[in-house]
Amino acid sequence: xxxxxxxxxxxxxxxxxxxxxxxxxxxxxxxxxxxxxxxxxxxxxxxxxxxxxxxxxxxxxxxxxxxxxxxxxxxxxxxxxxxxxxxxxxxxxxxxxxxxxxxxxxxxxxxxxxxxxxxxxxxxxxxxxxxxxxxxxxxxxxxxxxxxxxxxxxxxxxxxxxxxxxxxxxxxxxxxxxxxxxxxxxxxxxxxxxxxxxxxxxxxxxxxxxxxxxxxxxxxxxxxxxxxxxxxxxxxxxxxxxxxxxxxxxxxxxxxxxxxxxxxxxxxxxxxxxxxx
Numbered sequence: 001x002x003x004x005x006x007x008x009x010x011x012x013x014x015x016x017x018x019x020x021x022x023x024x025x026x027x028x029x030x031x032x033x034x035x036x037x038x039x040x041x042x043x044x045x046x047x048x049x050x051x052x053x054x055x056x057x058x059x060x061x062x063x064x065x066x067x068x069x070x071x072x073x074x075x076x077x078x079x080x081x082x083x084x085x086x087x088x089x090x091x092x093x094x095x096x097x098x099x100x101x102x103x104x105x106x107x108x109x110x111x112x113x114x115x116x117x118x119x120x121x122x123x124x125x126x127x128x129x130x131x132x133x134x135x136x137x138x139x140x141x142x143x144x145x146x147x148x149x150x151x152x153x154x155x156x157x158x159x160x161x162x163x164x165x166x167x168x169x170x171x172x173x174x175x176x177x178x179x180x181x182x183x184x185x186x187x188x189x190x191x192x193x194x195x196x197x198x199x200x201x202x203x204x205x206x207x208x209x210x211x212x213x214x215x216x217x218x219x220x221x222x223x224x225x226x227x228x229x230x231x232x233x234x235x236x237x238x239x240x241x242x243x244x245x246x247x248x249x250x251x252x253x254x255x256x257x258x259x260x261x262x263x264x265x266x267x268x269x270x271x272x273x274x275x276x277x
Contacts, residue, residue: 061162
């Protein structure tokens with residue numbers, strides 16, 4: 001059996017980013033053949049990964065690939081086991097690559113479909129292989145959670161922690177600064193829909209009945225109750241609807257008013273928070 005030199009172990013370590021002792025054992029088993037050693041390390045990592053699949057992935061980050069000039073934009077949730085991994089450069093790269101491929105590629109019906117596609121940053125590798133290599137370095141389970149694409153001009157925003165991300169489709173006059181500001185508003189204020197027309201009619205009617213009953217208990221005349229209710233519904237709309245909310249950067253105006261003044265229209269948005277469906 002050929003002697004396994006320190007230089008050979010270091011070279012394998014540089015190629016795989018795996019612990020020195022793992023590289024030494026793999027080279028011993030492979031008789032000094034670096035390519036066979038890499039294959040052995042990959043198989044060992046896969047086996048270890050499968051043994052840990054039951055572990056919870058409560059942390060992670062949202063990644064967004066968006067452009068007002070691109071035909072398609074995307075948002076992806078990548079999950080992990082612990083908070084420190086969220087800021088790992090390889091983990092951030094993987095999340096961004098997943099979103100970038102989803103936006104630029106043919107699309108994907110499931111996370112597995114996406115993982116089978118080529119990695120944007122790792123030539124010759126699929127996203128699955130990129131994920132597996134990262135697992136071998138960190139030894140922590142990763143899961144691709146939700147994935148979504150939007151066709152049309154989109155802006156995006158991801159909070160600096162990676163825990164919240166927004167993808168916003170807009171129309172009309174495309175203003176990158178305004179679109180990003182609205183994305184940041186969505187991230188902070190958490191609207192559920194764009195406008196009152198997007199709310200479930202049953203939900204609105206239920207709120208109307210609650211407000212009617214409250215007005216009756218206040219002793220208001222029946223003939224003015226419906227008009228009062230419609231006025232009070234504005235607060236309800238402001239809780240749920242993006243266009244009706246006071247804009248975070250100018251609370252004297254609603255988001256809808258600010259966007260209208262800018263010549264832009266709101267089409268739809270996705271707001272995801274890691275671990276919260």
